[in-house]
Each structure stands twice: as structure tokens, then as C-alpha cells.
Amino acid sequence: MMNSDFLRDDKETEQNNSANRPFDSKRDSYVERKLDEDILSSQERRVRDWDFAHLEYDCAASLNNVSLLYWNHDEVYRSFGGDHCMIKRGYSFVVEYLGEGITIPLNQILTNVSYDIKEPGQNYKIKVSTTNGNDFFGDIVLVIVLLGCLKAGTIQFYPPLPQWKCFCGKRFSYGTLNAVVLEFPNEVWDYAGDYFEATYARRNSRGHCFMFCNVRNAVGAPALITLEVGKVAIDG
Incomplete structure (x- = not known):
């Protein structure tokens, strides 16, 4: 299975003054x-x-x-x-534990995140909308989505995100x-x-x-x- 020698990790650092070149030019x-x-x-x-x-x-x-x-x-x-x-029961165990007592709507596909909203009858600042027509309101929204969703623009932000955030999202790679x-x-x-x-x-x-x-x-x-x-x- 292994054509190898078993060796300790003795890490060495290589230095180079040209920071913009690829590591292996x-x-x-x-x-x-x-x-x-x-x-x-x-x-x-x-x-x-x-x-x-x-x-x-x-x-x-x-x-x-x-x-x-x-x-x-x-x-x-x-x-x-x-x-x-190493977590013996996997990371899902941690997520399930943290989610106890919290209402988590499932099968909700996010489409829009609106902030600084001013809607009649609403005192909240944030509105999150999904494909099935549901709206969720709050004072703060934490958006954690796959990088591919951001790159594809499947989620719309109103007002739009600052250019520097959009630029970072485009430059990120997998x-x-x-x-x-x-x-x-x-x-x-x-x-x-x-x-x-x-x-x-x-x-x-x-x-x-x-x-x-x-x-x-x-x-x-x-x-x-x-x-x-x-x-x-x-x-x-």
C-alpha cells in the first residue's frame, strides 16, 4: 500500500523577496x-x-x-x-446540540436579504425572503452560505453589498x-x-x-x- 519511508515533520521555510510570483515558478x-x-x-x-x-x-x-x-x-x-x-460522534452532533431549543425552518431557499427596511407594522431592520414566499424579520442577520452561491449571485442583497465585499467574493477560490x-x-x-x-x-x-x-x-x-x-x- 505504501512505497514509503516514515519520517517526522521537520518543516523548513523558504524565503523569497518577490511576493507576487507563484510559489513554484x-x-x-x-x-x-x-x-x-x-x-x-x-x-x-x-x-x-x-x-x-x-x-x-x-x-x-x-x-x-x-x-x-x-x-x-x-x-x-x-x-x-x-x-x-477528533469528535467521536462527528460535527453533526455539535450542530444538533447547539440547535436544541431553537426553531430552525427547513426547506427554505434563500433569495433576498434586505436591511435597513422600513415596512408598515414592522419594527425590525432586516427582512430575509425565500422562494416559497416566506419572510423572516430580525434586527441582525448572519449570512453563512456556500461560496458558490455568492459567486452565482443566487442571493440578492438590498441595498447591494459594498464593492470591496463583492470583489473579495469573486477573488476567493475553492x-x-x-x-x-x-x-x-x-x-x-x-x-x-x-x-x-x-x-x-x-x-x-x-x-x-x-x-x-x-x-x-x-x-x-x-x-x-x-x-x-x-x-x-x-x-x-
């Missing part, structure tokens, strides 16, 4: 080739490719599409303390990260930790199942969750 490719030919051993090259795959995991994108300015943007949020954790769950009759791995990594000799395979999470303690079954990132994830 032609010049980077030339430097990379020279490093491969003259400096790096086979094992060192595999470790470096694993580190690139980990960066593509952080960004949910190929490094070809990540700018030098934001390639390590997730570092800002690593100040939160504590260990990684990340691609594939998670694969593997369940076995028995544990076929000789490793007791929570996760282990895999490196590959072929560079174009660096994002293929580069990390395995051992979730037996969380789900009570011999199972692994592995990840596909970068070009491997995009190509499917």
Missing part, C-alpha cells in the same frame, strides 16, 4: 533542478517533497497557484494551544483536499501513534496519501484516514 523550478542534481540526496529530496505536500495540504491548493505572500498564511492561527482532537477512509479487518500497520507520514520517489506522487491518521482510538475500529493534496487531489 520557472525560476524556482531551475533552482529545484540544480538542488536535485548537485546537492540533495534521494532521501533528502523525498523529505523536501513531503514538506511541499504538507504546504499544499495547509493551503488546499497546488503550490503553482499559491503566492509567496500567503503560502504560510495558516501560521497566523497556530497560536491556538492544545492538541488535535480549495481541493481529498480525504480517503480505509477500514481493515485488522490493523495492518505496525505503528501505535496517531499519525504517520509517507514519502515517494516520484515527485508527481508527493501529494498521494502523504499522511495517514490512525483513528482506531476515536472510532473503535482498525481504520486510517489518508489525504490527497495538490495536483493529485485536483486530478482526482
Whole structure:
């Protein structure tokens, strides 16, 4: 299953003064080739490719599409303390718990959000309308929808959103990260930790199942969750 060495995450940071260039440009490719030919051993090259795959995991994108300015943007949020954790009953359990005692209308397709309204008999500032003709009123509205809905313009705002918000919505793109769950009759791995990594000799395979999470303690079954990132994830 794994043509790999198991290695620790020894993350190295590359610096470059040209922040507007993609992370992996032609010049980077030339430097990379020279490093491969003259400096790096086979094992060192595999470790470096694993580190690139980990960066593509952080960004949910190929490094070809990540700018030098934001390639390590997730570092800002690593100040939160504590260990990684897994919710045994899934995130739906959290949502259902938070929703207890709250009336949640279902099968309501949102079409319009109007704010600063002035309607007879209404003291509220916000009106939310749906396709089946229902209107909901309130003082505050929190809009949490899929990015695709915003890009497609399926929800109309009155007055229109500021241009800077519309511009941000257009510039946002979708990340691609594939998670694969593997369940076995028995544990076929000789490793007791929570996760282990895999490196590959072929560079174009660096994002293929580069990390395995051992979730037996969380789900009570011999199972692994592995990840596909970068070009491997995009190509499917």
C-alpha cells in the first residue's frame, strides 16, 4: 500500500523577496533542478517533497497557484494551544446540540436579504425572503452560505453589498483536499501513534496519501484516514 519511508515533520521555510510570483515558478523550478542534481540526496529530496505536500495540504491548493505572500498564511492561527482532537460522534452532533431549543425552518431557499427596511407594522431592520414566499424579520442577520452561491449571485442583497465585499467574493477560490477512509479487518500497520507520514520517489506522487491518521482510538475500529493534496487531489 505504501512505497514509503516514515519520517517526522521537520518543516523548513523558504524565503523569497518577490511576493507576487507563484510559489513554484520557472525560476524556482531551475533552482529545484540544480538542488536535485548537485546537492540533495534521494532521501533528502523525498523529505523536501513531503514538506511541499504538507504546504499544499495547509493551503488546499497546488503550490503553482499559491503566492509567496500567503503560502504560510495558516501560521497566523497556530497560536491556538492544545492538541488535535477528533469528535467521536462527528460535527453533526455539535450542530444538533447547539440547535436544541431553537426553531430552525427547513426547506427554505434563500433569495433576498434586505436591511435597513422600513415596512408598515414592522419594527425590525432586516427582512430575509425565500422562494416559497416566506419572510423572516430580525434586527441582525448572519449570512453563512456556500461560496458558490455568492459567486452565482443566487442571493440578492438590498441595498447591494459594498464593492470591496463583492470583489473579495469573486477573488476567493475553492480549495481541493481529498480525504480517503480505509477500514481493515485488522490493523495492518505496525505503528501505535496517531499519525504517520509517507514519502515517494516520484515527485508527481508527493501529494498521494502523504499522511495517514490512525483513528482506531476515536472510532473503535482498525481504520486510517489518508489525504490527497495538490495536483493529485485536483486530478482526482
